[in-house]
Amino acid sequence: MRKATLPLCLLVAMLHLTVHSLTHIYHHNDKPNATDPQEQHPREGDPLESCQWIVHSNTDFAFWFYRQATTQEPGKNSFFSPVSVSTAFALLALGSRANCQAQVLEGLAFNLASTWEEEIHNSFHHLLLLLNCPGSQVQLSVGNTLFMDKYLKPLKTLLKDIKKLYKGQVVSSNFQDSTEAKKEINDHIKNKTHGNIIQILKDLDPNTVVVIVNYIYFKAYWENPFNINGTHKDYFHVNAKTSVEVKMMTRDGFYKTYSDRNLSCEVVQIPYKGDVAALFILPSEGKMKQLEDALTKDTVAKWEKSLERQRIEVYIPKLSILGTYDLKKMFMNLGVTDVFSDRADLSGITGKPDVKVSKAAHTALLKIHENGTEAAAFIGTDFLPHSVPPAVKFSHPFLLLIVDQYTQIILMGKIVNPAEK
Template structure:
């Protein structure tokens, strides 16, 4: 009886034009000083020993320039579609999930995905790309007591879909991937299982990435990144005050403005009419805040390339500044199918899709791809902790930089030179 039911279900699946693959990406990022970081680190998965295979950093460097190019391409897509909206996403998360998709793709489908991720396939071999992501994941998930950064991939697969053994082995080895067998015939149950998994991996910060699940979905890929860190020099809570943020010429909103007088690495880019301030976290991660002059934000966005980033890196100089930064909580949710189709990645989302590297059969396509990201910025720490890290300052009035109009921000892992998160704050009060 059971065998007969199983057979008819399979034939029903085979009759479908294309089963749908739902690709779901998300990220969560925050740093609330609620409980001790060490407790959380003890609770996370134990680290696997790193295999000794070549130099991980060298392997990473082969993919980081393309990842950076992709980050700017994606940023432009988002800002063109929603020019006056807050932006926040994790380029490294999106790149990793789509590289994993490429691992299961074949032919044109594969080539389009990798080219969409800004890889030049004449210069870079596919093997080098996957090897680069493998080492990038190892280095980003480094067990550093100062920063909590966990990134990984989970595949939820209908229990009647039989993945190829080589694919399973590769996603585990290269992408820290985990495969979960789910009952997609019961879409409510499957949706709950996926949402619960994401909620758990992002420590309760993103709980409803999937609003609905197509009845013919058979496979969901989830990439998550969770980041929590503390400023190297916290802002003193006593200094936080009400102030105005000028969204545009007509609109101002009231914000809680943090302030700190201290030494920062800064650079004034005359050519691009903007100020760059680097604020370090504890550990090897920094936030770059970029304040364009009035009316110059579009000019800056159009000019952004990886060469400009390296110019800024080289030009930053440590000087005393009084920095004003709004406390904020912003999020972004993006339809990646639309974004990637604009970047020329069309096959995997349509009937010519060849994802036979996953199941051995070319009858699967991607029906949906979603990315959700969340950012919270605040003083990071108790009043006592904030007071202990005051810089020794001479008695003079320092120059002031006030982030009280739209600005850009990037969070960069300095060890691998990877942009973990990228955003634009147009209105810090917009939910």
């Protein structure tokens, strides 16, 4: 018997690095950095304890990113992985130096006055170990790949750090043939996302010499699947003037819920098998902006603390949404400018400072659905009295947070139109 799956989340952050000039980039001596990444880190010990502080910074970054993403494309669906973006830029910081490096790390909400660079990279190392921990309940894989022009000579320290700290791989590519390089990168992402993201890269700057890719593949099973026989056609109200037809899933069962009267919203937690849960947040009509303005990690913590188990009938639309974001524009708005300009100092990559980031993008795919008619007969059915429970119907724009209960890493989304292709 197959189990109902949802959601499938595929998230990719990508950075293109180009040369300032093509005259000197291929001729230099390889002189490793003096820092020894093998040294014992003072915070090493319990993996969760070693990375918990970085999660708090990443959560602050996540809510900043949410506001940037929804401002970049108002009225559109949003879905993204803050940790994908921050991991890709943290990896970039490995190869950055001086003010360029400081801007990147401060842009990720790290306080460099009280935090060492080594501390940041070691914490990402522990976080990636936790996220890649194999388990039968949740399928989650996180990876980093550095595609580098075959004529470049990367510093040995960089190669060692990418492998040790970020579990990354470095691939030598022929960027002189942009068509071949583009195909190689697209094929890599297609393979890592199990064929779901086919073309992450549509064009390639002819001066590109390095592409950094971070990907996350997440697939989980509902603790109590939806019955496919209950899915029916219904209307989702995008706004006061527009309604679209959707396939609405429904389930009568016991869920943890909270009604936030101050923010005029309903919160429903739907757990997966394993240590992950989704928070669906439904604002009262006309109250979305009020909700978004108050969206912080403290607000989410309050919701999670206030949840109480009760019987409800929940309605959620089936959907498949793709979010693509211009990270260069977003980070420049944050004051991270040097790495995208001729002032960039990425000498930690090749020993030469004449490389800059020309393009940075993040793509995320979310699918929420049942998977096959076998979901009609499932183990774990709630035994319910013959009465009509209150209903929570997600039939107008709502927010979605997928939270790893162990690390507290979150994926975030805003569903404005489930029917949008």
